[in-house]
Amino acid sequence: MLSIKYYYPRWGSETVAWDDFAGKVKRAGFQGIEVYPLQHRHEKPDMLRALEDHGLEFSLLHAEMKEGKDFAAYKKALERNLVELTAYERKGLRPQFITSQTGREYYSKDQMAECFAICEQVSRESGIPVIQETHRNKWSFAAHVVKEYLQQFPSLQLALDLSHWVCVSESYLEDQQDAVDLAIRHTRHLHARVGHTQGPQVTDPRTPENREALEHHLQWWDQWIAHLRASGATQCTITPEFGPYPYLSYQVGSTTPVASQWDINCFMKTLLERRYSLGSPV
Template sequence: MKIKYFCPIWGSTDMEYAAFFEKAKNAGYDGVEMSLPMDDAEKKEILVLLKEYDLELIAQHWETLTADFELHKKEYKARMINLASAKPLLVNTQTGKDFFTFEQNAELINIAKEVSQEYGVKIIHETHRGKFSFAAHIVSQFLSKIPDLKLTLDISHWCNVAETLLEDQTEAVDLAIERTEHIHSRVGFSEGPQIPDPRAPEWKEVLETHTNWWQKVIDKRRAEGRTEFTIAPEFGPYPYMTQLPFKNEPITDQWTVNVFMMEHLKKTLK
């Protein structure tokens, strides 16, 4: 099975689009993962440039933040349509709020399903703090009650929320792996969603734990007959990345770390 790697625009939003796409292409990525503006002209510019650089697109949604559910719902649908209409490889969405009711979050998931069916684009939901999917045991309830719900697995968030490497939640993790369509390969730990640097030997065990989860996803999809799968190395900038006290300087280079993660997984995942 071919694994395709997607470069997150997160941490590179200060660059011109063309410069970012060229840098991602030269680093060996197959595509980019990014949101798209609501402005049609800017959106078209991005899509044209992606074709010029021969990069695929995973469209990312995170912007719907309002706490008023009715307003949230309207904005969420508009953003789903905006992304799906661009015909990306898939849409990855951070959906809902951790304080919305089950029924409210399920309504948003259903909106995504309707847009997905209308535009013929897969829409999947990222496991993420602050969203409906903030914890392993909560997502299990959604997966049990919504049989066609699919995930982007960013399991780093769950490690942070649970303050463990989820050793006591294996059933919930296994169910999530069954439904995973895309991976964000950031490494979390008990006290944060991002270890300082995956190259450091003191984090070897935690990196291996995450890599083993990702390998299980690959094994499941391969067993189903899949020929392709997607991964986005997604170590982020400050405040995910620690800064040196008083200097406002990152402790390591985000871009280099993500390229390392891509190369590590190319060598490690079977």
């Protein structure tokens, strides 16, 4: 039987004390937290203590960008940062995996091969999987591009976020199902955010005007869950990853969000829990 664990993103709650945040996430029924920690290094002890105290797993995000134009500097930063992330450990509690937004969209395949080799080396030496997030302005910015990479680098594992591809393609990928199929077979972790043809995040997936976008994403996620079950997988992880402003729009002339990020992510978890419970048709 496939067991699904849900992680809540730290993104958007950075001003909340770690113990308070972890307690709230635990009470909401999440099993883990997804964190981008390198901009908040001083919080490392509080973060690890809170995760341990509340019995939560965690994964870490990496998204180095400032060295992008200087490839040699970028490679050094990539290795340095990934190695640093593997040292986030407390009393046996360590990252389940590291999700990396690797490279840039203008890097060549030869350059990306060097980046992938760094990720593989860090993963091998640490025992912590380093997986690749599908994301705009990275090598993985579009479905057709990722298809070519996966054919050339079949060992790559993905953190699949299809909202980016929908936005880049300005479509629901109706004519790129072969690329989506291949990506799904390489997916280790899912970012459950709903994009639309003009952006990577709908205003609120609970509303009628966003139903079409939600249904497209649900069908893709159904396909991933079905693939895992058919292959005999016993566990997987999903992060409902609706983000704060500017992903989440403000009401015009204000800094008031059009909806609650927390409520949306909890809604997504509940929706998927019910959809993929034992006995689901998927």
